[in-house]
Amino acid sequence: MALRSQIIGCGAYLPERVVTNAELAERLETSDEWIVQRTGIRQRHVAAPGELTSDLASHAARRALEEAGLKGAEIDLIVLATATPDNTFPATATKVQARLGMTQGCAFDVQAVCTGFIYALATADNFIRCGQARRALVIGAETFSRILDWGDRGTCVLFGDGAGALVLDARRDEGGAARERGLLSTHLHSDGAQYDVLYVDGGPSSTGSCGFLRMQGKEVFRQAVHRLAEVVDETLVANRLAAKDIDWLVPHQANLRIIDSMGRKLGLPPEKVVITIDRHANTSAASVPLALAEAARDGRIKPGQLVLMEAMGGGLTWGAALARW
């Protein structure tokens, strides 16, 4: 009988320090009004000096494991999505592996910027479906504050730091197809011809330094609306579902206007769309699991409900995942 991945734990972590729009307006030519109107962002969390992506990831992972009632030693796969690893190598996932006391299986990073969590989820799901892993931690963790040009008001106001994690457990598919709980399908895309619309102007092979995030905001916006609508349609068609069947849309949190346009396209009332961008800003690969953890913890997402996740990021990359919670 086929295997599928069931979500058995969910956790999140945000650094303590909160930076409001008003605080940014003290150092930059910007305003709370401009940022809220264009993006929906009111504040963001920023990691403390010395607080690394692996620290955020480990906190979120521990919380997810706790909810799943598992110890790190019972996990045999960690897939960590990040564009801001602690070091160029080794993978940040291996540091998290050591901290959690996981000694079997493997741990590695995936890099698809803001789509990273969907890529990591798809990767772990495929490991489980193939029988190569039994219990996986899928983590999205970022310290984007470290790759922002804090003098560039066009980008630095948009991002924040954080981490979220899910625990997946391999379950036998009893043949109930879409009625069964777990991941139903994942859909990944990329278009390398769009490399330059959103990138970091440094790296080990190009400049030898870390670099700063650069973005053609309007073009990213245009592509996001278009590509996300496409991949959401693809997901619904693949599962023979209509938009009205979806209980929750958990989108990547990049811009409230992009999220609203997806909600409208699906005909979902705003209360069916999970929004964290006002408090978290864009946390890249962490944004979807942070939003999932929040909505699961406060009881909005209930067992058996259909949850549609989608994201787009640098590459360009985009993707979606559908789960029955």
Ligand code: ACO
């Ligand atoms: N405060 C005040 N004014 C600003 C700011 C700011 N923080 N940033 C830019 N401006 C100014 C610009 O300089 C420009 O001024 P000008 O007209 O005098 O030249 C004016 O505001 C308009 O700038 P635009 O860039 O045209 O503003 P736009 O309406 O496109 O909004 C934004 C910019 C918010 C970045 C928007 O394009 C956007 O959200 N794009 C998508 C970005 C995104 O989602 N990125 C992440 C997705 S992928 C990932 O998550 C990694």
